[in-house]
Amino acid sequence: MDTRTEIIAVGSELLLGQIVNSNAQFLSEQLAEMGINVYYHTVVGDNAGRLKEAIEVAQKRSNVIIFTGGLGPTKDDLTKETIANVLGKKLVYDEEALASIEQYFIRTKRTMSENNKKQALVLDGAHILKNDFGMAPGMAVEVEQKIYMLLPGPPSEMKPMFQNYSSKYFIQTLGIQEKIISRVLRYFGIGESQLETDIQDIIDEQLNPTVAPLAANGEVTLRLTAKHTDEMVANQMLDEVEQKINQRVGEFFYGYENTTLVEELFKLLIGKNKTLSAAESLTGGMFSEYMTGIDGASKVFKGSIITYTNEVKANILGVSEKTLETYGAVSSQCAKEMADQVRKMANSDIGVSFTGVAGPNSLEGHPVGTVYIGISAEGTDTQTFKFNFTGTRNGIRIRTVKYGCHHLIKLLSQIE
């Protein structure tokens, strides 16, 4: 089937500019990777008449029509009703969805209002797409050689639904043959323009696989994309280009796809059977929050002490008054003591510390962006690292945490 896809987002909040249509971006990216052509995006408000007209326009020019939004419990939510009307289909209760909505209210001890039941209504004969993160199920129907797919509006529900259920539906229904295989390589500690300069000739000469760099949040990723009818061949093509690239910039490579520095750190801690604790000043808990965001973090992460005042640095963490007076909190001496102390107090193999100036004001005479990281591990000298970051308060905090992970990964990689 030669696909001509249109994505119709339903929601007045989009037309008022309250939110941006990030759903259309996500779906377009996913569909592009599957080789499904997207030709139009449309946004229409919570208005049955105008939605009906938009559907009729889409029916003339598209054969795959994906709707996002308007599946909720309120009177504004009228996507299903309008599509049912246009297609001449009935709405029926999906028993599984109804049971799961009732269970949700029992579990959360809240009262179910009648309009919540509405979310379990589906188009008669539709293929149901399970909602693992919300109440309204998605669905797909095929009518007169056109596919209509309805997805919920909240990205936290829509994205996993698409990845887990919608994409499979498309692969089966459209009989997709040519495989498009992508691989993302992640780099830290090198700027985008440097990395691009280092591998410019590889980027230029490649047509299949393509190599696309992207910089975000202080990291650089390369997306390699290969097309072939045989998945194994496509993967071999990716292997070759990856090897070629990492011969040049491999020292900055840290992982694949959506991994993060924290996740790679976690894997290494598990693999080397080491425990970690943290003492955080300028990062205020960000490192700990990232670590504990990972399932199973408690196996390797014991805890941390957030010392947002010198009083807490001295009284709870036990940094010596002398260090704070002589060198100040923004010093390698303080970073060293913080890392040593938290390691001992938490009885962990490794202790990491973060102290410095996140801004907006300078501190103890040090400009915004001055940061010290300490790493304490048994049997080795405690290391400290100094940085001069630029950027916003939050940007500095994020970079600090990432460099902490980066140096912990380096240390752990060297341990037997």
Next chain:
Amino acid sequence: MDTRTEIIAVGSELLLGQIVNSNAQFLSEQLAEMGINVYYHTVVGDNAGRLKEAIEVAQKRSNVIIFTGGLGPTKDDLTKETIANVLGKKLVYDEEALASIEQYFIRTKRTMSENNKKQALVLDGAHILKNDFGMAPGMAVEVEQKIYMLLPGPPSEMKPMFQNYSSKYFIQTLGIQEKIISRVLRYFGIGESQLETDIQDIIDEQLNPTVAPLAANGEVTLRLTAKHTDEMVANQMLDEVEQKINQRVGEFFYGYENTTLVEELFKLLIGKNKTLSAAESLTGGMFSEYMTGIDGASKVFKGSIITYTNEVKANILGVSEKTLETYGAVSSQCAKEMADQVRKMANSDIGVSFTGVAGPNSLEGHPVGTVYIGISAEGTDTQTFKFNFTGTRNGIRIRTVKYGCHHLIKLLSQIE
């Protein structure tokens, strides 16, 4: 003129999901504030045939059609050419734009290629919108009682052009008198469908101001929008509806516009001159990270202890072994001791604690989502709160932090 506006973004990069259509959001917000109704967004690729069809669809349903993108120098840029073709208009050189493009190349000592001149072509008879931050001018023409406005794609060029020139064009051409004033009310602790049920009659009977609910991240917002020629009267109209709504659901109201629970908590701590510390288990530093994300947090936030193992709960925070053995870490007794202990150790006025099961696995026999929050303040009994949340690991952690803020705000609101 009763406006029915459509925004057409032209660019294949949008349909590939490489960028999000932030231009449509910006324009929608600006137009809404001017009282110009936006009924549709459309995105179409760099393809003359499909763009022509999209224009024909827009001509049937809209009378103000705003285009973004496709005004650049390359072969892909065909917005002007296609519109000229549909409207039967010629393209002519705009002398001012041509001179400014030539000046640009002289100034930057670069050679001007012939295709750069293409950017100075405008629709014959168009009102020119100056581009102060790029080369391609914007333009507007009125044909058969429809306005066609062409704006450049890069937001850095489009936004100032709209604010400085397009908006004036609309005010003059459409004779806009009425002011549109919006106000966002934020609620926490009540579900969207419950809040809507509670105020359904107010929503239904209101035409001016309108009342629009929106749910995101466990919070509900109401956007009130009033139209009046006199801004003061519009504000009074908003005051009245706000009062009416908050007579019913005021206990869940926490702030206006883009504020957050953490920010409101921070303001109250400053206002009441109180200090805070935290003991976090399942939230793993998220509460501290949110608090310290605010400029000036060190004035009121002393620090925290992240106890990701029972060992750290006992050894660093000093939760009694007996409590951990008898009741376990997931208990109101443990939450109480954690809050009391951290308040004493950090020498703060208030201590807050978070303990429970973020998932994915149950803990100590408690299902995922079981959460206890403790709040310890001098001179009052320590309070604990129990919750049964559902959702993802991260969703549970976020909701826990938000409920912590919610209850701290309640406590502080009652303090003199």
